[in-house]
Amino acid sequence: MIASEWLKLRSVSSTRYAIGAAALVIVLGAVWSFYVGTLADARGSIRAAAPEEGFLPLVQISLALVGVLAVTAEYGTGTIRPSLTAVPRRRALLAAKATVVAAATTLPALAVIFITHAVSHLIAGDRAVGYNAGSFGDDLPLLLGSVLSVTVLALVGLGLGVVTRSTAAAVGSVVGLLFVLPGIAPYLPQPWNVRVGAWMLPNLVPQIAGERISTRLDGLLPPAAAVAVLAGYALVALVAAFLVFERRDA
Amino acid sequence: MCGAPAFPDREGVIEVKQLTKRYGRARAVDDLSFTVQPGHVTGFLGPNGAGKSTTMRLILGLDTPTSGEALVNGRRYATLGRPLHEVGALLDANALHPTRSAYNHLLWMARSNGIDPVRVAEVLEQVGLAGVARKKAGGFSLGMKQRLGIAAALLGDPGVLLFDEPVNGLDPDGVRWIRDLMRSLAAEGRTVLLSSHLMSEMALTADRIVIVGRGRLIVETSVKDLTERYDSLESAYLALTAGSVEYGAAR
Numbered sequence: 337m338i339a340s341e342w343l344k345l346r347s348v349s350s351t352r353y354a355i356g357a358a359a360l361v362i363v364l365g366a367v368w369s370f371y372v373g374t375l376a377d378a379r380g381s382i383r384a385a386a387p388e389e390g391f392l393p394l395v396q397i398s399l400a401l402v403g404v405l406a407v408t409a410e411y412g413t414g415t416i417r418p419s420l421t422a423v424p425r426r427r428a429l430l431a432a433k434a435t436v437v438a439a440a441t442t443l444p445a446l447a448v449i450f451i452t453h454a455v456s457h458l459i460a461g462d463r464a465v466g467y468n469a470g471s472f473g474d475d476l477p478l479l480l481g482s483v484l485s486v487t488v489l490a491l492v493g494l495g496l497g498v499v500t501r502s503t504a505a506a507v508g509s510v511v512g513l514l515f516v517l518p519g520i521a522p523y524l525p526q527p528w529n530v531r532v533g534a535w536m537l538p539n540l541v542p543q544i545a546g547e548r549i550s551t552r553l554d555g556l557l558p559p560a561a562a563v564a565v566l567a568g569y570a571l572v573a574l575v576a577a578f579l580v581f582e583r584r585d586a
Numbered sequence: 587m588c589g590a591p592a593f594p595d596r597e598g599v600i601e602v603k604q605l606t607k608r609y610g611r612a613r614a615v616d617d618l619s620f621t622v623q624p625g626h627v628t629g630f631l632g633p634n635g636a637g638k639s640t641t642m643r644l645i646l647g648l649d650t651p652t653s654g655e656a657l658v659n660g661r662r663y664a665t666l667g668r669p670l671h672e673v674g675a676l677l678d679a680n681a682l683h684p685t686r687s688a689y690n691h692l693l694w695m696a697r698s699n700g701i702d703p704v705r706v707a708e709v710l711e712q713v714g715l716a717g718v719a720r721k722k723a724g725g726f727s728l729g730m731k732q733r734l735g736i737a738a739a740l741l742g743d744p745g746v747l748l749f750d751e752p753v754n755g756l757d758p759d760g761v762r763w764i765r766d767l768m769r770s771l772a773a774e775g776r777t778v779l780l781s782s783h784l785m786s787e788m789a790l791t792a793d794r795i796v797i798v799g800r801g802r803l804i805v806e807t808s809v810k811d812l813t814e815r816y817d818s819l820e821s822a823y824l825a826l827t828a829g830s831v832e833y834g835a836a837r
């Protein structure tokens with residue numbers, strides 16, 4: 337059944353385009369690194385952001401789309417009926433989909449994020465550009481946290497896709513979680529702006545690495561708690577999906 | 587068709603028992619009971635909106651009945667382990683991903699039910715799509731999509747087959763091909779349930795008939811019986827469904 341879901345995912349062109357869009361970050365990261373390299377040549381040293389962190393939202397959105405389309409394309413085209421006719425055990429079908437989506441987004445995310453990191457360091461060379469101040473070991477928690485955030489977003493996308501059955505609604509919800517809610521949180525009254533802000537999806541990645549959320553905002557959550565909250569997003573979306581998928585008419 | 591059947595006497599039998607399905611307040615299927623036996627093409631007839639497609643979705647476990655049940659081979663569809671070996675269905679020929687090839691469409695199905703990939707090539711050959719197997723389904727004509735849907739239904743070599751309006755939109759050659767296929771599948775001892783709202787086509791294909799109107803059973807009989815009682819199957823159908831409409835309107 338895993339093999340069947342894997343074939344479904346890789347046999348449609350949208351999956352290839354989405355992974356291609358995520359891989360574009362490697363190119364963007366290289367361009368960024370050349371640019372900050374020339375700035376560093378001119379000024380001696382600068383503090384530039386790491387491209388795999390700056391362009392992370394592009395990886396997150398592209399690969400969340402893989403999760404969304406894994407199910408909304410089935411509702412959109414009507415293939416959900418042949419799917420459930422072939423595999424009437426709905427929980428097993430959804431579990432297979434979730435497994436395949438997790439694998440098909442984690443591996444590209446891992447590759448894109450680590451390659452972007454490596455390329456940006458190669459291009460920077462021994463110039464002090466900011467993002468190459470720490471060792472690879474220092475950067476590792478942030479890199480792994482970034483990869484995990486992509487997996488989580490893809491599973492959230494899958495879960496929201498099952499619940500809404502609509503590509504637009506599910507993508508809209510993912511965008512809301514990633515950009516809109518974190519943008520609103522700072523405007524809440526004290527101390528809720530910080531407390532709620534700490535739980536916002538994009539803010540969890542720096543907290544996993546024990547870093548500040550922003551130049552003004554310290555993280556509240558210890559790294560292990562940030563990992564748990566991040567995983568919690570996927571869990572909540574998937575539980576909702578299982579509950580709905582189990583009983584709904586197809 | 588795989589291992590010892592759990593209910594030997596119900597092998598190949600579709601049993602619809604007091605089946606009711608409400609969507610909101612509308613009763614799409616209303617206390618419907620009938621039985622489909624192997625070795626025949628059973629025509630499932632009724633005007634548009636009579637509840638034929640809903641009944642088929644209920645048989646396949648896609649929708650949950652409000653009350654009653656539908657059994658295939660003596661079991662609820664949802665309890666079948668690898669259902670494509672027992673039941674094949676074509677509900678909607680357009681239910682295809684436009685960028686997936688015909689071959690991959692059948693291959694994911696085969697993998698989900700442990701069917702040898704060799705079967706994919708076989709059924710593609712059988713329905714005449716071998717030449718376009720690697721082409722994306724989005725570019726197919728309706729007739730090609732119907733053939734692909736039939737290939738999918740035949741994939742697991744099932745004993746029970748359900749087809750929902752498979753000749754809609756086909757050219758005369760396609761209609762003829764489907765008619766011959768249905769008859770040969772039944773002649774092999776399989777159960778064939780074939781829905782249509784076209785009586786004239788059914789007269790040439792089916793030997794047993796189940797007519798529904800407004801979700802209710804109107805008649806369950808043989809084509810022979812109907813043609814003996816009425817001038818033609820067509821007038822039988824019109825007379826019987828007219829009665830159901832009156833009955834429904836008076837309710």
Ligand SMILES: Nc1ncnc2c1ncn2[C@@H]1O[C@H](COP(=O)(O)OP(=O)(O)O)[C@@H](O)[C@H]1O
Pocket residue numbers: 609612613614615632633634635636637638639640641
């Ligand atoms: N998912 C659904 N939600 C609401 N009403 C439905 C649904 N499916 C079917 N119906 C209604 O149930 C009735 C029977 O429809 P259907 O089974 O498609 O009939 P047929 O296939 O005989 O034309 C129709 O009135 C239709 O509008």
Ligand SMILES: [Mg+2]
Pocket residue numbers: 635638639640750751
């Ligand atoms: Mg119908």
